Amino acid sequence: MQVKQGVRFKTFSPVMLWMLNALYLYSRRVSYDIVITSANDGHVLPSRHVKDEALDIRSKNIPSSDEKLRFIDIMHFMLGPYVTIILEDENKDNEHFHMQAKKGSDFPGILRP
């Protein structure tokens, strides 16, 4: 797992750590690099990036559209109902995954009872 140069993390919120954990675990299972291209940088309110609750992930290095769908499915499976994942600007220059805390969801934290 890699972080693009210039990406800024400000605060590690619980949901941010939850997302990073899933990305790290999945990165060990795939042949391509999982690259974070934005955290708390390059966005303005009301973007969840500014609240340390969103990440952008490079998608254009993923070898097929099936693999991109699989990435979304696996992330949904690992992250549960607390996180939304979308492929933004599909087939355009700026295509990337955006993942963020789901609106209205109250993330319970990393440790489960």
Ligand SMILES: [Zn+2]
């Ligand atoms: Zn984003």
